[in-house]
Amino acid sequence: MSKNQITLIAKQDDYLTVQFKNNWFQEDVESLADLLFKRLTLIEIQENILGADRENIRFSWSNHYFILNFDCYSQSCWFEGQDQLSTSYLTALHSAING
Numbered sequence: 001m002s003k004n005q006i007t008l009i010a011k012q013d014d015y016l017t018v019q020f021k022n023n024w025f026q027e028d029v030e031s032l033a034d035l036l037f038k039r040l041t042l043i044e045i046q047e048n049i050l051g052a053d054r055e056n057i058r059f060s061w062s063n064h065y066f067i068l069n070f071d072c073y074s075q076s077c078w079f080e081g082q083d084q085l086s087t088s089y090l091t092a093l094h095s096a097i098n099g
Contacts, residue, residue: 004032011094014087018077026072029055033068039097058082061096064089 008019024032037043037059046058046065057068065082081087 004028004035006035009094009097011091014080014090016079016090016094016097018079020075020077023075024072026053026055026070029070029072032070032077033057036068036097039099040093041096061093062089064093066090066093 003022004024005021006018007021008017010017010019018036020032040061043059043061046060047056049056049058053072055070055072059066059068064086066086067080067082069078069080070076079090079093081090
């Protein structure tokens with residue numbers, strides 16, 4: 001299990017970026033996602049898409065649909081809306097995660 005910590009969750013125009021204190025690997029994605037999701041209530045994981053160096057977790061929260069993306073090669077992590085309406089709720093998601 002990863003001992004990583006979140007150092008920053010920043011709101012961009014149409015996504016939220018996440019930065020972690022330490023470098024991470026694909027085998028850490030599950031624990032990093034858990035670290036982020038424990039800050040939210042009543043989420044429902046819809047799908048986990050595993051790629052060679054990228055993982056995407058589709059989930060619903062507060063009747064909106066989002067994707068949590070991890071790109072292992074670039075050490076990038078970000079949230080995005082699955083549709084335009086959900087994208088407009090990224091500010092609410094950002095507030096809930098930073099709560």
